[in-house]
Every structure is written in structure tokens, then in C-alpha cells.
Amino acid sequence: MTGTLVITGGIRVDVTASEETRLWSACADGDATAFARLVTAHQGHVARLAYRLVGWSGEVEDIVQDVFLAVWTHRARFRGDCRLSTWLTVLTVNQCRKRHRMRWLWLLRQATPDAEFGSGEHRHDGDATAVVRDAIRQLPVAYREVIVLRYLEDLPVERVGEILGVRPNTVNVRLMRARQRLKEKLGHVGVDEGAI
Amino acid sequence: MSDPLARLIRDADAAAGPGRPLADGLADRVRRKALRRTQTRTTGVTASVLLLVGLGGWWLLGTAPGNTHVASPGEPKLPAVTPTVADPAELRAEIDRLESDIRTREAAVDALLAYERSRARLAELQKELDRPDPLEELRGQIAGVADVALESAERRCGSGVVSTACAATYRRIVDLFPQTPAADTARQRLNEIETSTGGVS
Numbered sequence: 529m530t531g532t533l534v535i536t537g538g539i540r541v542d543v544t545a546s547e548e549t550r551l552w553s554a555c556a557d558g559d560a561t562a563f564a565r566l567v568t569a570h571q572g573h574v575a576r577l578a579y580r581l582v583g584w585s586g587e588v589e590d591i592v593q594d595v596f597l598a599v600w601t602h603r604a605r606f607r608g609d610c611r612l613s614t615w616l617t618v619l620t621v622n623q624c625r626k627r628h629r630m631r632w633l634w635l636l637r638q639a640t641p642d643a644e645f646g647s648g649e650h651r652h653d654g655d656a657t658a659v660v661r662d663a664i665r666q667l668p669v670a671y672r673e674v675i676v677l678r679y680l681e682d683l684p685v686e687r688v689g690e691i692l693g694v695r696p697n698t699v700n701v702r703l704m705r706a707r708q709r710l711k712e713k714l715g716h717v718g719v720d721e722g723a724i
Numbered sequence: 725m726s727d728p729l730a731r732l733i734r735d736a737d738a739a740a741g742p743g744r745p746l747a748d749g750l751a752d753r754v755r756r757k758a759l760r761r762t763q764t765r766t767t768g769v770t771a772s773v774l775l776l777v778g779l780g781g782w783w784l785l786g787t788a789p790g791n792t793h794v795a796s797p798g799e800p801k802l803p804a805v806t807p808t809v810a811d812p813a814e815l816r817a818e819i820d821r822l823e824s825d826i827r828t829r830e831a832a833v834d835a836l837l838a839y840e841r842s843r844a845r846l847a848e849l850q851k852e853l854d855r856p857d858p859l860e861e862l863r864g865q866i867a868g869v870a871d872v873a874l875e876s877a878e879r880r881c882g883s884g885v886v887s888t889a890c891a892a893t894y895r896r897i898v899d900l901f902p903q904t905p906a907a908d909t910a911r912q913r914l915n916e917i918e919t920s921t922g923g924v925s
Contacts, residue, residue: 560755563751563754563755564751567750567751571746575746579740579743580737584737584740589746592746593753593757596754597758600754600755656732657738661739661740675733679734680733680737707729
């Protein structure tokens, strides 16, 4: 994956693989500037993934911050066996799972109306896309992860398995079950069966 | 992709919008947070070590906490938890100060332990000094035996009976226990016997 680096003045440039390797090498040695550039290049991707994994709501900024905190803290452990973006995806998935485990906080947030930018999502007055998002949000975490990674991040099944630490067959099974559940949910609330 | 469900999911994602934009300076915030964590962890570990050293010292000295004052000149205070310091130089200085505190505390505990050991040795020596002389003890026992022998002789010869057997008994006491009060008494009795018998015994 090629990240996008925003330089002062709003100019956007692509961070090539070699540039990323150079930046990462400097970052591993504790170079704060190189770390800042890597964060700038990848924060959009991490934020978008987290936003989708938590169901298009929730405190994404905290998750992004925790992801890059883990990167900075464990920078010496990254051996370069995979692309930095893959590692970031794994970290983001793990952080979202961690957030999900803290269910009491999640429930507290749900109990506070209009507190988040995703507020109002549950009141989908005739909005079919909101119904779909709601149905995905209600899926178990394991199913939501494969849906997001496969259909929204456009990753092949093998990469999804690599990121989630499961075999491609398992990913396929989860995808099939997730689709089945989505079809059931969307059928119940009257989303066009033909579209499904 | 012609999969209608996948298309529906993508449409739903696109309709949700990009989400709230992230605030600037994320990298700086991350590094500051990492620094705070490190500092908090270091302070916590140092405080725990100090606490353990203190409790260990008290436990070794066998005194309850609160009853003993660890005398150490210029006693350092426990480090205050200040998780907001962001400067690495200040953090380094803080760590150096805490390490210095640990060394001072350890030195104080070592000194106290040495003092306690010397006190225990002194008490042992004092006990050694207070123990009675074995020679004196033996002399006392000999005197006791001599008293018993004398008492036995007195019982047999006390009724005014003067005989050669009595004289022999008293002489035997004098010979066997010469340095005892019983020997003095026996000598006195022998003199009395010699006087009464006119020097014939």
C-alpha cells in the first residue's frame, strides 16, 4: 500500500515503499520527525478502518492514538516481515477488539444520546444505507471484521486471514455466515430483496 | 464487483461519510503519551522498590513500622508522582534523583543492619561475662560436700561422745576439703578432742 504524505502547505505526495522503509528505519532509531511523517501518511487509513470497524460511530481518535502509541512503543519489534500498513491494520483490529471488550463503556456511550458524531444512526427513517450500517453494526465482531476487511478495505481473503490470524477457509466461513445474517436482518426490515 | 450485497455495503459506507477529521499533532500527542507512560511506570517501580526496601529494613530489624525512626542525615523524601513532565532531560534528572534516593536508603538500611549486628554481638559478650566462674562453682560444690560430711560427723559425735572414730572423721574432712569452712570447723573439733583427751587421740 502506498500512503499519502501531506507536507506543509497542503501539498500531497505519495510515500513510496523505499521512502517508507527509510522513514521507518529512522523512526526505529527514535527519530521523532520520521515518526511524525509516518503518522501523517497512515493516520487517514487507520482512522477510516477504525471508523468502519466500530460501526461508523464511537471515539475513533482514541483508537488511532492508541494504535500509533503501540507503534511508537514497540517500534523496535517491527522486523519488516510485512508492510507497515499491514501491521497497522492488525494493530487497528486489535485496538477495536479491545474497545469492544470494554462493553460497559460502550453501553455508557450508547446511553448518552447525541454525544458522538454517529448519533442518530439508529433512527434510520427510510434511509436504506443506515439500515445496512445498523445491520453490520449488530453483527458479532468476528463477522463485522471480515465484512469490513473484505468488502470495504478490498483485501483478498488470504490477506484478511493473515491480518486476523486465521486460515483463509475460516475467513470464507465467517464471510458466508455474516452474509447470511445480513440477509436475514435486511430482509426483516424490508430492504429490497433484489438488492441482496 | 457484481455482488449486490457487497455493493450495498459499499454504498452504506460511502453514505456514512468520512467521519470526524483527526486533530493535528497526533504524532506529538502519541510521543507525549508514551513518555508519560514511561515516566509513570518508572515512578511506580521506584516507589515500589523504595517501599519494599523500607519494609524489608523494618522487618529485618524486628520493629514495627511507625515505632522506629530510620536515622539518616538529610533523609530524602519519597518521590512525588508528576506525570506531566514532558522534557526528556527533566525525566533523566528525575530518574537520576530517584536512583540516588534508592542508594541513600540502601546505605541507611545497611548501616542500621551493621549496628544491629554489633549490638547483638555485644549482648552475647555481656552474657558471656555474666556467666559464673566454673572454678568458683566447683569450689562451692566442694564446700557443699564438705558441709554434708561435717554435718554427718557432727550428728554422730555431737552427743559428747569422743572417740577415735570421730577424730578420724574430722581429720579426714580436714584432709579432703582443706580450703573449706567445714575444714576449719573440723580442725576446731579436733583441737577440742585433743584437749579433752589430754593430747591422746
